[in-house]
Amino acid sequence: MNVAVNAPGPLTRLAPALPGLPGGAPWDEWRGCALARLQALGLPSPRDEAWKYTNLRLLERRELAPAPPRPVDAGALEALVPALDGARLVLVDGRVAPGLTAGVLPAGLRVTPLATAMATLAPEALAGGFPLPGDDVDQRVRLLNSALLTDGLHLQVDGELAAPLHLIHASTGGGAHPRVIVDLAPHARLTLVEHRVPLGEAEGFAAPATEIRLQPGACLEHVRVQLASAREIVLDDVQVQVDRDARYVQLGYAFGGQLARAETRVTLAAPGAHAELHGLFMVDGSRQLDNRTLMTHAAPRTTSVQVFRGVASGRARGVYDGKIVVAPGAAKSESSQSSRNLLLSPQAEIDSRPQLEILTDDVKCAHGATTGQLDEDMLFYLLSRGIDRATARGLLTFAFAEDVIAKLAIPTLRRSLEERVVRGLPDAELIREFV
Amino acid sequence: MTDTIRRGDLLLQVEGLRANVEGKKILDGLDLEVRAGEVHAIMGPNGSGKSTLSQVLAGREDYTVVGGRVTFRGRDLLAMPAEERAREGLFLGFQYPVEIPGVNNVYLLKAALNASRKHRGQPEVDAFEFLALVRDKMKLMQMDEAFLNRGVNEGFSGGEKKRNEILQMAVLEPTLALLDETDSGLDIDALKVVANGVNSLRRDDRAVVLVTHYQRLLDHVVPDRVHVLAGGRIIRSGDRTLALELEKRGYDWVRQEAAA
Structure with a gap:
C-alpha cells in the first residue's frame, strides 16, 4: 500500500550514493534537490491515475543507486545486437563507454558525453539547460533520473545523416540513469536506433530519460528495441518537442524486462508538426510491459498517428494507456490511435485505454481498441x-x-x-x- | 495411405448427418455418396445448409454434429481434426477466403504440401522443385507471379481469391475437393479459368463436389450427379439435366414434390 511505497522505501537509501556521481558541487546540489523533492512526493503508486496499471512495489528491494563502472567486452555486445551501417555509441549501465564506440561519426553529428561536460558546465549551461521537472506525477521518473543522473549523451544533428546512428544501452545489473538529449537543427534528418540489451541476468533497474527537440522541418526516425533481461525493471521516459513542419516517428519494440514501462510524451508545438508512434510489445511468463503515451496537439494543423500491437501469453500483463490532447486553438488537427491486442492464454491480461481530450472544434480524431484471441x-x-x-x-x-x-x-x-x-x-x- | 484408388471406389459416405450451429438445426439427416472419378454438384437456395455442409466436412468446430456418420475412404472423418482431414486428401475451397497479412502465400502453400506429403510418408519437396510446380500451376490459373510473395489473399480482389483457392487445390492435388460457391462473384473470364483449373483435377482417382447456387459453373464443369439441398437434407438427386431444370424452374417445385 501507500505506506510501503513511501517509507522507509528505496528512496531513503539513496543519499549516500549521490556524492560519488559526476559533475562537482553544482550538480550535487541539483541532484540533491531532485532527490529531496522526490522523497517528499514519494514514488508513484497505482492510486495515481497515471500509474493505475503499474505497481512499483517491486522496487522495494531493488538497488536503485547507479552501478559502479564495469568493463565490458565488445564481443559480448556484438552477439546481442545486429551490426548496422553507421556509427555506434554504447552506454554501459548508463555510463558512456568510449572503448565500445565503433565506426566514424559522420559530419553533421556532434556527440557530447554528459559526464565529461558536467565537469565544466553547471546544470543551467549544459545542452540548453537542465531544468528540474515539475511535481506532476507523470514527471516522477524524470525526477528520479535527475536525482541519480550519472552520464548520458547530447547528440546534435545539423544536416541530413544518411546512415543510422546506433545507440546501445547495455546493463550488467544495478542502477542505470542516463540522460540522452537529441537536438535536430532545422531540416536535419536522423535515424536513431536504440537497443537495450542485458549483459548477463543480474537484477537491474534503469530509469533513463530522453529529451528530443526537433527544430522546424527536422525529421527523426527513432527505433527503440527493448530486450532487457527478465530480472530488470525499466522505467523509460521520452519527451519530444516537435516544431513547425517537423516529423517524429517512433518505432518501438518491447520484449524484455520483469517490469518495463515506456512513457512517451510528445508535444506538437507548431503548425505542420507530425508525430507517429508505432509500438509492438510481446510479453510472457509473469512479467509486465507498459506503454504510456501522451500526444499533445498544441498548435493548429498538427497531425499524429498511434498504432500499438500487444501480445501477452502465460500470466503476463500488458498495458497500452494512451492519451491524445487537442489543446484550445489547435484547429484542423488530425489524430488517430489504434490499439490491438492478442491474448495467447486465459491468464494473460492486456489493459488498453485509448483516451481523447478535445478542447477545440474542427478536428479529426479517431481511436479504437480491441483485445482478443487469435x-x-x-x-x-x-x-x-x-x-x-x-x-x-x-x-x-x-x-x-x-x-x-x-x-x-x-x-x-x-x-x-x-x-x-x-x-x-x-x-x-x-x-x-x-x- | 498409398493404396491405389480406382474409379468407382467409395470416397465419401455421409449418412444421416445432422449438425447445429448455436443450437440451430442446419443439417437434418443428410445422405451423400461420392465415388472416385465423379463430379457432384450440390445446389440449393440460400440458407439451405450448403456452406454448413462444406464446413462440417472440413472440420470447422463452430458446428456441432449431433447425429449421423461420415466416412472418408472408409475412415471416420468426424473423428479427425481439420488438419488431419486436409492431410488425408480433403480440400475445402472457401466461399470467402480469409486474408492473412504477414503469412506468405507461397510458404503457406509449401508448408501445406509438405504436411500432406509427410503424412503420406513421402519426402518433402525442396524449394526448387516446389517453385517449378507452383509456376506451372499459376500459368494454368493465369495468375501473376507477384501473387507468390504477397500475404495469403492480402489485398486480392474477390476473383483473385477464388483463383488462389483453385491454385492451392491444383498444387495439393486432393483426393476429394469441396468447392464452396467458388463460382460466386466471378466474371465470365475468371469463371472459365476456375473451371479449367477444376477440370484439370478430374481424374479417375479423385472426386470433386461443387457447392453452388447457380448452374452457370456447370456449363464448364459438367457434373456426373446433381443434388438439391433444402432444409438441411438432400431432397432430390439426378444427372446434369436436373441442374438445367433448376435453372429454368427454380427450387420451389422440387421442394413441393419432396413434401408431397
Missing part, C-alpha cells in the same frame, strides 16, 4: 490446409507482430526482430521458413 477464421483456414494447430497459432502470432515490424526500413534490423519474435513461438523452426 482470429478463428484465419486459424481454420490454416488448419484446413493441413498446417498443425501449434504452427498455425505461431504463424498468426507472427503475422500480428509483423504488422509493426514491417515498418522498419533497415533490413538487418527487421530480420533481427523477426527472429526475436519467432524464437518465442512454438514450432520456431517451421515458422522461420515463412519469414
Whole structure:
C-alpha cells in the first residue's frame, strides 16, 4: 500500500550514493534537490491515475543507486545486437563507454558525453539547460533520473545523416540513469536506433530519460528495441518537442524486462508538426510491459498517428494507456490511435485505454481498441490446409507482430526482430521458413 | 495411405448427418455418396445448409454434429481434426477466403504440401522443385507471379481469391475437393479459368463436389450427379439435366414434390 511505497522505501537509501556521481558541487546540489523533492512526493503508486496499471512495489528491494563502472567486452555486445551501417555509441549501465564506440561519426553529428561536460558546465549551461521537472506525477521518473543522473549523451544533428546512428544501452545489473538529449537543427534528418540489451541476468533497474527537440522541418526516425533481461525493471521516459513542419516517428519494440514501462510524451508545438508512434510489445511468463503515451496537439494543423500491437501469453500483463490532447486553438488537427491486442492464454491480461481530450472544434480524431484471441477464421483456414494447430497459432502470432515490424526500413534490423519474435513461438523452426 | 484408388471406389459416405450451429438445426439427416472419378454438384437456395455442409466436412468446430456418420475412404472423418482431414486428401475451397497479412502465400502453400506429403510418408519437396510446380500451376490459373510473395489473399480482389483457392487445390492435388460457391462473384473470364483449373483435377482417382447456387459453373464443369439441398437434407438427386431444370424452374417445385 501507500505506506510501503513511501517509507522507509528505496528512496531513503539513496543519499549516500549521490556524492560519488559526476559533475562537482553544482550538480550535487541539483541532484540533491531532485532527490529531496522526490522523497517528499514519494514514488508513484497505482492510486495515481497515471500509474493505475503499474505497481512499483517491486522496487522495494531493488538497488536503485547507479552501478559502479564495469568493463565490458565488445564481443559480448556484438552477439546481442545486429551490426548496422553507421556509427555506434554504447552506454554501459548508463555510463558512456568510449572503448565500445565503433565506426566514424559522420559530419553533421556532434556527440557530447554528459559526464565529461558536467565537469565544466553547471546544470543551467549544459545542452540548453537542465531544468528540474515539475511535481506532476507523470514527471516522477524524470525526477528520479535527475536525482541519480550519472552520464548520458547530447547528440546534435545539423544536416541530413544518411546512415543510422546506433545507440546501445547495455546493463550488467544495478542502477542505470542516463540522460540522452537529441537536438535536430532545422531540416536535419536522423535515424536513431536504440537497443537495450542485458549483459548477463543480474537484477537491474534503469530509469533513463530522453529529451528530443526537433527544430522546424527536422525529421527523426527513432527505433527503440527493448530486450532487457527478465530480472530488470525499466522505467523509460521520452519527451519530444516537435516544431513547425517537423516529423517524429517512433518505432518501438518491447520484449524484455520483469517490469518495463515506456512513457512517451510528445508535444506538437507548431503548425505542420507530425508525430507517429508505432509500438509492438510481446510479453510472457509473469512479467509486465507498459506503454504510456501522451500526444499533445498544441498548435493548429498538427497531425499524429498511434498504432500499438500487444501480445501477452502465460500470466503476463500488458498495458497500452494512451492519451491524445487537442489543446484550445489547435484547429484542423488530425489524430488517430489504434490499439490491438492478442491474448495467447486465459491468464494473460492486456489493459488498453485509448483516451481523447478535445478542447477545440474542427478536428479529426479517431481511436479504437480491441483485445482478443487469435482470429478463428484465419486459424481454420490454416488448419484446413493441413498446417498443425501449434504452427498455425505461431504463424498468426507472427503475422500480428509483423504488422509493426514491417515498418522498419533497415533490413538487418527487421530480420533481427523477426527472429526475436519467432524464437518465442512454438514450432520456431517451421515458422522461420515463412519469414 | 498409398493404396491405389480406382474409379468407382467409395470416397465419401455421409449418412444421416445432422449438425447445429448455436443450437440451430442446419443439417437434418443428410445422405451423400461420392465415388472416385465423379463430379457432384450440390445446389440449393440460400440458407439451405450448403456452406454448413462444406464446413462440417472440413472440420470447422463452430458446428456441432449431433447425429449421423461420415466416412472418408472408409475412415471416420468426424473423428479427425481439420488438419488431419486436409492431410488425408480433403480440400475445402472457401466461399470467402480469409486474408492473412504477414503469412506468405507461397510458404503457406509449401508448408501445406509438405504436411500432406509427410503424412503420406513421402519426402518433402525442396524449394526448387516446389517453385517449378507452383509456376506451372499459376500459368494454368493465369495468375501473376507477384501473387507468390504477397500475404495469403492480402489485398486480392474477390476473383483473385477464388483463383488462389483453385491454385492451392491444383498444387495439393486432393483426393476429394469441396468447392464452396467458388463460382460466386466471378466474371465470365475468371469463371472459365476456375473451371479449367477444376477440370484439370478430374481424374479417375479423385472426386470433386461443387457447392453452388447457380448452374452457370456447370456449363464448364459438367457434373456426373446433381443434388438439391433444402432444409438441411438432400431432397432430390439426378444427372446434369436436373441442374438445367433448376435453372429454368427454380427450387420451389422440387421442394413441393419432396413434401408431397
